[in-house]
Amino acid sequence: MQENSAAHKTKLNIILIAVLVLVVLAIFGVSFWTNANKVAQTAVVKDANGQEYVLDLNESQTLTVATELGTNIIEVDGAAHTVRVQSADCPHQDCVNMGAISSAGQQIVCLPHRLTVDIADAEARPEYDVVS
Amino acid sequence: MEQKTSLSQTPAIQQKQDIQQASDVQQILDSQRASIRRITRVSLLAAMALLLSYLETMFPLPFLPGIKLGLANIAVLVALYVCDTKSAAEVALVKVLAAGFLFGSPMMLAYSFAGTVLAFFAMATLAKVPSLSVTFISMVAAILHNAGQLFIAAIVLQTPAVFLLNFPVLAIAACVTGAITGVIATALVKEFAK
Secondary structure, eight states, X not given: OHHHXXXXXXXXXXXXXXXXXXXXXXXXXXXXXXXXXXXXXXXEEEOTTSOEEEXXXXXXXXXXXXXXXXXXXXXXXXXXXXXXXXXXOOSSOHHHHTOOBOSTTXXXXXXXTTEEEEEOOTTTSTHHHHHO | OHHHHHHHHHHHHXXXXXXXXXXXXXXXXXXXXXXXXXXXXXXXXXXXXXXXXXXXXXXXOXXXXXXXXXXXXXXHHHHHHHSOHHHHHHHHHHHHHHHHHHHSOHHHHHHHHHHHHHHHHHHHHHTTSTTOOHHHHHHHHHHHHHHHHHHHHHHHTTOHHHHHHHHHHHHHHHHHHHHHHHHHHHHHHHHHHO
């Protein structure tokens, strides 16, 4: 009887874990599918002060973003159509270690400097045109 | 005659009182022992949480920037199962505050505080449900820890995309890291129960 209930418990937990993993995969799938249909030609950099910079992904360039929180150097590789944080003076270097991103919906975040780099279409978000 | 009876009664009463006193003393000793055991365990687990936080700061996972195993949560889970909710809350508090001030920055502390609070309430609630495994609870906690952190990050950065874009990936990572720490916590809970 006790063995039976232990087996039941194990079975219940395997089902629960499977459901949890499936839900998480479904969320990932929906998010992936939503972004897969988007094509973006620009990287949008937003700094701690809310200042936005739009970088053309087809044009190799570097942008230095300096705020009172710190400095990030962002580099676009026009040939590879990618953007990355080349260097930063933040403690953990997560933004640098994230490497290069290239497809719509991808994002690099530098939490200590409150900086985000998004691959997003500037045309689809007209507010960025004003800044660029 | 009267004196004799009173004399013979006195030791009996005295004995009764002695027994009463002895059992009172025993009760006090027992409760003291229990509270000492609790304090010892909380201290031990808090020290463990701090050490694990330190290890994770010193040796981040290679190739996975920003992802941590969440080893310190093992101590919180063990406290929840071996001691009680209050003890686990104390361990979690030490984990967030001490680790945040020692190895992080005030801003990082705010992120991890939000994650830990959310994860802790989930763990404390789910631990009361019979027949749920430590591993499953650990996975749920890991996912919620990420959700809490990202929620605060999205508010601080004023970009909802921070949550929406990163949560799906981090939730998958949390399933894996939560399962790993859950299995370790299961083994430790068994060890403590011996």
